[in-house]
Amino acid sequence: ADTLKEKSVEKAVKYAMKKIEGSYSFTLMLNDRVFGLRDPLGIKPLCLGKIDKGYVIASESVAIDVLGGEFIRDIEPGELIEITPDGYKSYKLMEEKHKAHCFFEYVYFARADSFIDGIEVYKARERLGRVLAEEHPVEADYVVPIPDSGRAHAYGFSKASGIPVAEGLMKNRYIARTFILPTQKIRERLVQLKLNPVKSIVEGKRIVIVDDSIVRGTTMRKIVGLLRRHGAKEVHVRIASPPIIAPCYFGIDMTTREQLIASGRSVEEIREKIGADSLGYISIEGLVKALDIDKNDLCLGCVTGEYPIRLKGEKYRFQESLEKWREK
Ligand code: SF4
Structure with missing residues (x-):
């Protein structure tokens, strides 16, 4: 005052x-x-x-x-x-001294035609897809993007792997983003209404689904099931963000560890839960490389459990240097 x-x-x-x-x-x-x-x-x-x-x-x-x-x-x-x-x-x-740009903006939130801090989001997503293909190669007939947020990642994956992209999932564009919906029941019902496979692309084929992230696992489990029901021979899943293991305290609706499929589970356990033939997440190093932003200038709280702001009961990202400084 x-x-x-x-x-x-x-x-x-x-x-x-x-x-x-x-x-x-x-x-x-x-x-x-x-x-x-x-x-x-x-x-x-x-x-x-x-x-x-x-x-x-x-x-x-x-x-x-x-x-x-x-x-x-x-x-x-x-x-x-x-x-x-x-x-x-x-x-x-x-x-x-250090910034904490939310990596999730580049991976999922922002529109692909936006520029954030000098980086075109589409290009960043394409690079994420490329790195993902290098880190988790797979033999398949088609790369199928999850419309629309997984599309740029899928193109990057396709370019690096040589596997053609095919729009094997059609989207009902009047349905909202599922992970922001209020209840699990509504989310599950809407996944079914939201996507439908293209038979000629899916039937008898080995499919790689590329998506931006897996938060609760609801959507991915439904999609894998949907593709199998429509005759896919194999369903491989590749994810352009590291496993989300911790909540976001900065405004994104990922509030408790219980909600997150990757919290306390190994990649193999998650693969089993979603029913895929194989599952690969981009590594934290791969993510940083693809974004081309200094790791110390990124918020990686939800994938490392170390936050850029001191929070009660959570680890601070510069905890080690903070503790060393206190010991002096
Ligand atoms: S914890 Fe950080 S990186 Fe994760 S969604 Fe929140 S702001 Fe973004």
């Missing part, structure tokens, strides 16, 4: 930033000024664009494209942008 008396929004925001730890990217409006702020670790994206005589602040660059605007740049972690009738100003309020 004292800071606000100074009538300086940037000082007030800086004060708040020092108090708040977590993931946030937001805008606020004050009379004729609009502000955009990204947390100091840059966990989630935020960018700035130009449209007609004004500006746009958006989570993804694709939002600026569809409005007919022009992408200017990403808002930096710890940066506050102020938009006034005369243009925009930047205030670098906090500078952390």
